[in-house]
Amino acid sequence: MEGKYVFERNCIVCHGPRGDGTGEMSAQLQPKPRSFREGMFKFRTTPAGTLPTEADLARTIRGGLNGIDMGMFTNLPDDDVRAVIEYIKSFSRRWRKAENYAPPMKLPQPPKWLDDKPQRNTRATTGKIVHWIAQNHIGISRLSGFKSDAEIAATADRESEESVCSLRHDLDLID
Numbered sequence: 001m002e003g004k005y006v007f008e009r010n011c012i013v014c015h016g017p018r019g020d021g022t023g024e025m026s027a028q029l030q031p032k033p034r035s036f037r038e039g040m041f042k043f044r045t046t047p048a049g050t051l052p053t054e055a056d057l058a059r060t061i062r063g064g065l066n067g068i069d070m071g072m073f074t075n076l077p078d079d080d081v082r083a084v085i086e087y088i089k090s091f092s093r094r095w096r097k098a099e100n101y102a103p104p105m106k107l108p109q110p111p112k113w114l115d116d117k118p119q120r121n122t123r124a125t126t127g128k129i130v131h132w133i134a135q136n137h138i139g140i141s142r143l144s145g146f147k148s149d150a151e152i153a154a155t156a157d158r159e160s161e162e163s164v165c166s167l168r169h170d171l172d173l174i175d
Protein backbone atom coordinates (compact mmCIF):
# COMPACT_ATOMS: atom_id res chain seq x y z
CA MET A 1 0.00 0.00 0.00
CA GLU A 2 1.22 3.51 -0.70
CA GLY A 3 2.69 5.37 2.30
CA LYS A 4 0.37 8.31 1.97
CA TYR A 5 -2.63 6.04 2.05
CA VAL A 6 -1.35 4.10 5.07
CA PHE A 7 -0.85 7.44 6.79
CA GLU A 8 -4.30 8.70 5.93
CA ARG A 9 -5.91 5.56 7.19
CA ASN A 10 -3.99 5.14 10.42
CA CYS A 11 -2.07 8.20 11.47
CA ILE A 12 -3.73 11.34 10.16
CA VAL A 13 -6.29 11.61 13.01
CA CYS A 14 -3.44 12.39 15.38
CA HIS A 15 -0.45 13.49 13.32
CA GLY A 16 -2.54 15.67 10.99
CA PRO A 17 -2.76 15.96 7.21
CA ARG A 18 0.42 18.06 7.05
CA GLY A 19 2.25 15.87 9.53
CA ASP A 20 2.44 18.73 12.03
CA GLY A 21 0.80 16.86 14.89
CA THR A 22 -2.49 18.72 14.75
CA GLY A 23 -4.88 15.97 13.72
CA GLU A 24 -8.51 15.95 14.85
CA MET A 25 -7.72 13.97 17.96
CA SER A 26 -4.69 15.92 19.03
CA ALA A 27 -6.56 18.41 21.22
CA GLN A 28 -7.56 15.60 23.58
CA LEU A 29 -4.10 14.10 23.77
CA GLN A 30 -1.31 14.62 26.25
CA PRO A 31 1.51 14.41 25.23
CA LYS A 32 0.70 15.83 21.82
CA PRO A 33 1.30 13.76 18.70
CA ARG A 34 4.70 14.40 17.20
CA SER A 35 5.05 16.93 14.41
CA PHE A 36 7.15 15.33 11.69
CA ARG A 37 7.94 18.67 10.13
CA GLU A 38 10.95 19.46 12.30
CA GLY A 39 12.45 16.04 11.75
CA MET A 40 13.25 15.70 15.46
CA PHE A 41 12.59 12.37 17.13
CA LYS A 42 12.60 11.28 20.72
CA PHE A 43 12.63 7.49 20.46
CA ARG A 44 15.98 6.67 18.94
CA THR A 45 18.98 4.47 19.39
CA THR A 46 21.04 7.15 17.64
CA PRO A 47 22.79 10.08 19.36
CA ALA A 48 20.90 13.24 20.38
CA GLY A 49 20.11 15.53 17.46
CA THR A 50 20.36 12.83 14.81
CA LEU A 51 17.63 11.00 12.94
CA PRO A 52 16.26 7.67 14.15
CA THR A 53 16.99 4.46 12.26
CA GLU A 54 14.33 2.66 10.25
CA ALA A 55 14.26 0.05 12.99
CA ASP A 56 13.61 2.72 15.63
CA LEU A 57 10.67 4.08 13.68
CA ALA A 58 9.30 0.64 12.93
CA ARG A 59 9.54 -0.24 16.62
CA THR A 60 7.64 2.88 17.64
CA ILE A 61 4.96 2.31 15.04
CA ARG A 62 4.57 -1.38 15.73
CA GLY A 63 4.92 -1.33 19.47
CA GLY A 64 3.21 1.97 20.13
CA LEU A 65 4.42 4.01 23.05
CA ASN A 66 3.57 2.81 26.50
CA GLY A 67 1.25 5.06 28.40
CA ILE A 68 0.72 7.19 25.33
CA ASP A 69 -2.29 7.34 23.10
CA MET A 70 -0.61 5.92 20.09
CA GLY A 71 -2.56 3.01 18.74
CA MET A 72 -0.64 -0.19 18.31
CA PHE A 73 -0.22 -1.09 14.70
CA THR A 74 1.03 -4.58 15.31
CA ASN A 75 -0.95 -5.94 12.40
CA LEU A 76 0.22 -3.52 9.73
CA PRO A 77 2.07 -5.50 7.06
CA ASP A 78 5.85 -4.85 6.88
CA ASP A 79 5.47 -3.19 3.50
CA ASP A 80 2.96 -0.72 4.90
CA VAL A 81 5.22 0.11 7.82
CA ARG A 82 8.12 0.72 5.41
CA ALA A 83 5.93 2.81 3.15
CA VAL A 84 4.54 4.95 5.96
CA ILE A 85 8.07 5.53 7.28
CA GLU A 86 9.08 6.83 3.83
CA TYR A 87 6.03 9.04 3.84
CA ILE A 88 6.83 10.48 7.28
CA LYS A 89 10.27 11.37 5.97
CA SER A 90 8.73 13.49 3.24
CA PHE A 91 7.56 15.97 5.90
CA SER A 92 11.05 17.19 6.77
CA ARG A 93 14.12 18.16 4.79
CA ARG A 94 16.39 16.91 7.54
CA TRP A 95 16.07 13.44 6.01
CA ARG A 96 17.82 14.65 2.87
CA LYS A 97 21.05 15.68 4.60
CA ALA A 98 23.74 13.11 5.23
CA GLU A 99 25.03 14.94 8.33
CA ASN A 100 21.79 14.21 10.19
CA TYR A 101 22.33 10.47 10.06
CA ALA A 102 24.29 8.50 12.63
CA PRO A 103 24.65 4.81 13.45
CA PRO A 104 22.89 3.47 16.55
CA MET A 105 24.82 3.77 19.77
CA LYS A 106 26.06 0.69 21.54
CA LEU A 107 24.02 0.39 24.65
CA PRO A 108 24.73 -1.58 27.75
CA GLN A 109 22.64 -4.62 28.57
CA PRO A 110 20.05 -3.95 31.27
CA PRO A 111 21.35 -4.94 34.68
CA LYS A 112 20.07 -8.22 36.16
CA TRP A 113 17.93 -6.54 38.79
CA LEU A 114 15.72 -5.12 36.08
CA ASP A 115 13.97 -8.49 35.84
CA ASP A 116 13.21 -8.53 39.53
CA LYS A 117 10.15 -6.42 40.17
CA PRO A 118 10.59 -5.53 43.87
CA GLN A 119 14.21 -4.57 43.31
CA ARG A 120 13.36 -2.69 40.20
CA ASN A 121 10.75 -0.62 41.96
CA THR A 122 13.11 0.30 44.75
CA ARG A 123 15.82 1.27 42.34
CA ALA A 124 13.44 3.11 40.09
CA THR A 125 12.28 5.34 42.89
CA THR A 126 15.86 6.27 43.60
CA GLY A 127 16.26 7.20 39.96
CA LYS A 128 18.81 4.66 38.80
CA ILE A 129 16.95 3.38 35.75
CA VAL A 130 16.01 6.85 34.81
CA HIS A 131 19.53 8.10 34.79
CA TRP A 132 20.86 5.11 32.98
CA ILE A 133 18.61 6.00 30.12
CA ALA A 134 19.33 9.70 30.25
CA GLN A 135 23.01 8.86 30.15
CA ASN A 136 22.55 6.99 26.92
CA HIS A 137 20.56 9.84 25.38
CA ILE A 138 17.60 7.73 24.50
CA GLY A 139 15.68 10.91 24.57
CA ILE A 140 13.69 10.62 27.72
CA SER A 141 14.37 14.25 28.34
CA ARG A 142 11.64 14.86 30.87
CA LEU A 143 13.59 12.92 33.47
CA SER A 144 16.73 13.92 35.24
CA GLY A 145 19.49 11.78 36.62
CA PHE A 146 20.99 10.86 39.93
CA LYS A 147 23.86 8.41 39.52
CA SER A 148 27.41 8.99 38.38
CA ASP A 149 28.77 7.51 35.14
CA ALA A 150 31.00 5.12 37.04
CA GLU A 151 28.08 3.68 38.96
CA ILE A 152 26.10 3.27 35.79
CA ALA A 153 28.99 1.59 34.04
CA ALA A 154 29.32 -0.80 36.95
CA THR A 155 25.76 -2.04 36.56
CA ALA A 156 26.05 -2.53 32.80
CA ASP A 157 28.41 -5.11 31.41
CA ARG A 158 27.27 -6.15 27.95
CA GLU A 159 26.10 -4.17 24.97
CA SER A 160 22.89 -4.58 23.07
CA GLU A 161 20.37 -2.61 21.15
CA GLU A 162 17.45 -4.52 22.63
CA SER A 163 18.07 -2.87 25.95
CA VAL A 164 16.60 0.31 24.59
CA CYS A 165 13.21 -1.28 24.21
CA SER A 166 13.19 -3.08 27.46
CA LEU A 167 14.42 -0.08 29.36
CA ARG A 168 12.01 2.22 27.70
CA HIS A 169 9.28 -0.20 28.54
CA ASP A 170 10.32 -0.28 32.17
CA LEU A 171 10.69 3.40 32.34
CA ASP A 172 7.22 3.99 31.04
CA LEU A 173 5.78 1.66 33.65
CA ILE A 174 7.52 3.61 36.34
CA ASP A 175 6.67 7.02 35.06
Ligand code: HEC
Pocket residue numbers: 006007010011012013014015025029030031032033034040041042043044052057060061065068069070071073084085088
Ligand atom coordinates in the same frame (compact mmCIF):
# COMPACT_ATOMS: atom_id res chain seq x y z
C1 HEC B 1 -4.12 8.20 18.76
C2 HEC B 1 -3.18 9.13 18.23
C3 HEC B 1 -2.05 8.63 17.37
C4 HEC B 1 -2.11 7.85 16.24
C5 HEC B 1 -3.35 7.25 15.60
C6 HEC B 1 -0.76 7.71 15.76
N1 HEC B 1 0.11 8.39 16.58
FE1 HEC B 1 2.12 8.49 16.37
N2 HEC B 1 2.23 9.54 18.12
C7 HEC B 1 1.17 9.96 18.88
C8 HEC B 1 1.66 10.69 20.03
C9 HEC B 1 0.79 11.32 21.10
C10 HEC B 1 3.06 10.70 19.93
C11 HEC B 1 4.04 11.42 20.83
C12 HEC B 1 4.56 10.65 21.96
C13 HEC B 1 5.53 11.45 22.80
O1 HEC B 1 5.79 12.61 22.54
O2 HEC B 1 6.04 10.88 23.74
C14 HEC B 1 3.38 9.95 18.72
C15 HEC B 1 4.66 9.70 18.30
C16 HEC B 1 4.98 9.07 17.12
C17 HEC B 1 6.32 8.78 16.69
C18 HEC B 1 7.53 8.98 17.53
C19 HEC B 1 8.36 10.12 17.14
C20 HEC B 1 9.59 10.20 18.02
O3 HEC B 1 9.74 11.26 18.58
O4 HEC B 1 10.37 9.25 18.11
C21 HEC B 1 6.24 8.19 15.46
C22 HEC B 1 7.38 7.75 14.58
C23 HEC B 1 4.83 8.10 15.15
N3 HEC B 1 4.09 8.62 16.17
C24 HEC B 1 4.35 7.54 13.98
C25 HEC B 1 3.02 7.23 13.79
C26 HEC B 1 2.53 6.51 12.63
C27 HEC B 1 3.36 6.09 11.44
C28 HEC B 1 1.20 6.33 12.82
C29 HEC B 1 0.23 5.60 11.94
C30 HEC B 1 0.59 4.26 11.51
C31 HEC B 1 0.85 6.96 14.10
N4 HEC B 1 1.99 7.48 14.65
C32 HEC B 1 -0.41 7.00 14.63
C33 HEC B 1 -0.16 9.74 18.60
C34 HEC B 1 -0.64 8.96 17.57
